[in-house]
Amino acid sequence: MVGRAPQDWSQLYRILLRLLCLLPTGLPVRSVDFSRSTDNITVRQGDTAILRCYVEDKSTKVAWLNRSGIIFAGQDKWSTDPRVVLEKRNELEYSLRIQKVDVFDEGPYTCSVQTQQHPRTLQVHLIVQVPPKISNISSDITVNEGSNLTLVCKANGRPEPLITWRHLSPSDGDFNWEEEYLDITGITREQSGKYECKAANEVSSADVKQVRVTVNYPPTITNAKNNEAATGKPATLRCEASAMPLPDFEWYRDDSRINNAQGMEIKSIGSRSTLMVANVTEEHYGNYTCVATNKLGITNTSIYLFKHDLPTIPNPVSEGDPTDHFNHKGPGTATGENGSPCPALSLWLMTASLLWLLCKC
Numbered sequence: 001m002v003g004r005a006p007q008d009w010s011q012l013y014r015i016l017l018r019l020l021c022l023l024p025t026g027l028p029v030r031s032v033d034f035s036r037s038t039d040n041i042t043v044r045q046g047d048t049a050i051l052r053c054y055v056e057d058k059s060t061k062v063a064w065l066n067r068s069g070i071i072f073a074g075q076d077k078w079s080t081d082p083r084v085v086l087e088k089r090n091e092l093e094y095s096l097r098i099q100k101v102d103v104f105d106e107g108p109y110t111c112s113v114q115t116q117q118h119p120r121t122l123q124v125h126l127i128v129q130v131p132p133k134i135s136n137i138s139s140d141i142t143v144n145e146g147s148n149l150t151l152v153c154k155a156n157g158r159p160e161p162l163i164t165w166r167h168l169s170p171s172d173g174d175f176n177w178e179e180e181y182l183d184i185t186g187i188t189r190e191q192s193g194k195y196e197c198k199a200a201n202e203v204s205s206a207d208v209k210q211v212r213v214t215v216n217y218p219p220t221i222t223n224a225k226n227n228e229a230a231t232g233k234p235a236t237l238r239c240e241a242s243a244m245p246l247p248d249f250e251w252y253r254d255d256s257r258i259n260n261a262q263g264m265e266i267k268s269i270g271s272r273s274t275l276m277v278a279n280v281t282e283e284h285y286g287n288y289t290c291v292a293t294n295k296l297g298i299t300n301t302s303i304y305l306f307k308h309d310l311p312t313i314p315n316p317v318s319e320g321d322p323t324d325h326f327n328h329k330g331p332g333t334a335t336g337e338n339g340s341p342c343p344a345l346s347l348w349l350m351t352a353s354l355l356w357l358l359c360k361c
């Protein structure tokens with residue numbers, strides 16, 4: 001465009017000469033210096049452009065031209081475009097006002113001023129700017145882990161907007177991709193989340209849109225622990241699995257599936273499942289299996305419910321003895337640490353006996 005400018009001007013000028021016959025006969029066309037640098041006028045799409053032009057003498061013949069022809073010749077409007085008017089704030093002004101400028105208005109404009117002695121042209125290059133606007137972006141998508149994915153973001157604007165992709169969640173700070181197309185080969189579950197496309201040019205603030213990428217993967221058990229419970233007490237077994245889509249859970253006791261009816265309740269919310277036993281009896285102790293399933297796979301783990309003897313009251317004296325935890329008796333017994341009668345009780349018995357003996361006397 002810029003490189004072709006001198007040619008444009010000469011074309012315009014010839015059109016002018018042909019149509020207006022303003023040039024005094026004999027004055028050669030090449031006498032106008034077409035290589036002179038032109039002024040740029042930058043206007044945003046939708047705004048009004050005013051291309052200024054002044055004459056020295058109000059009797060001078062003047063005209064405005066654009067690439068396709070004459071817009072105004074003197075006071076006569078040749079253009080049929082209602083957005084175009086002359087702006088004459090005084091006798092010597094001959095400016096062109098273009099309302100609601102659009103991209104097709106961009107290009108060279110010439111104000112041609114004809115005097116007997118020397119023709120003069122004012123050349124203006126109208127540049128129309130358009131704010132960046134994302135015109136097409138991939139919709140939210142779900143893919144399986146390991147597959148290849150291409151996200152696309154197309155934007156319009158003048159100058160051509162710079163397009164940048166960014167992974168938003170989980171935040172992936174340094175990831176920035178300057179391309180309309182974002183290719184992800186062998187996508188991982190960590191690459192799921194929101195992707196942001198930003199289209200920016202210097203005209204106005206950037207246009208930003210997001211795409212949500214969901215990566216499906218088969219379940220893996222992330223948390224499952226054995227537990228212990230006393231008879232007559234409630235017990236809970238927990239199982240947690242990572243999966244997308246979220247897993248379905250099933251519980252098995254040895255080989256048989258557990259359902260809610262057997263005094264047990266299964267509650268599964270999101271990636272967690274719990275098996276609750278309201279009132280533990282001897283038959284409840286044993287091996288359970290938590291099975292997590294989604295459409296991409298199945299996995300299981302075994303969780304053991306151990307018997308726990310009642311009750312566990314920490315005994316400071318026996319803290320160092322690991323066997324004590326399981327063997328020690330409840331507080332109702334009068335048996336001491338090593339099985340011998342409690343010293344306090346012995347003392348009391350001895351005193352009582354003594355008193356009894358004394359009374360007898």
Ligand SMILES: *[C@@H]1O[C@H](CO)[C@@H](O)[C@H](O)[C@H]1NC(C)=O
Nearest residue numbers: 002037038039040041125127
């Ligand atoms: C007009 O804009 C073009 C780029 O569009 C630039 O190369 C040229 O230098 C500008 N001319 C002036 C006079 O600013």
Ligand SMILES: *[C@@H]1O[C@H](CO)[C@@H](O)[C@H](O)[C@H]1NC(C)=O
Nearest residue numbers: 066068079081084098104105
């Ligand atoms: C300039 O010319 C183009 C065609 O090249 C035309 O569509 C446009 O309306 C013209 N602009 C004005 C302001 O007349």
Ligand SMILES: *[C@@H]1O[C@H](CO)[C@@H](O)[C@H](O)[C@H]1NC(C)=O
Nearest residue numbers: 135136137138139152153154
């Ligand atoms: C957006 O791009 C896709 C693929 O390039 C195409 O199939 C779709 O028709 C486009 N949508 C619009 C609104 O341009």
Ligand SMILES: *[C@@H]1O[C@H](CO)[C@@H](O)[C@H](O)[C@H]1NC(C)=O
Nearest residue numbers: 146147148149184185186187
């Ligand atoms: C993903 O792209 C890689 C490299 O371009 C290619 O080797 C592989 O076969 C593609 N995988 C799928 C599932 O299309």
Ligand SMILES: *[C@@H]1O[C@H](CO)[C@@H](O)[C@H](O)[C@H]1NC(C)=O
Nearest residue numbers: 231232233234278279280281
């Ligand atoms: C638990 O079950 C036993 C035996 O069936 C029963 O005696 C006891 O009352 C139950 N306890 C509770 C809290 O339901």
Ligand SMILES: *[C@@H]1O[C@H](CO)[C@@H](O)[C@H](O)[C@H]1NC(C)=O
Nearest residue numbers: 254255287288289302303304
């Ligand atoms: C529980 O059962 C599974 C198989 O169902 C077995 O692999 C595992 O060893 C058992 N655990 C115990 C503690 O018996």
Ligand SMILES: *[C@@H]1O[C@H](CO)[C@@H](O)[C@H](O)[C@H]1NC(C)=O
Nearest residue numbers: 252254255289291299300301
């Ligand atoms: C648990 O998985 C093993 C092998 O992965 C399988 O043999 C077994 O049948 C599964 N158990 C259940 C209860 O699904």
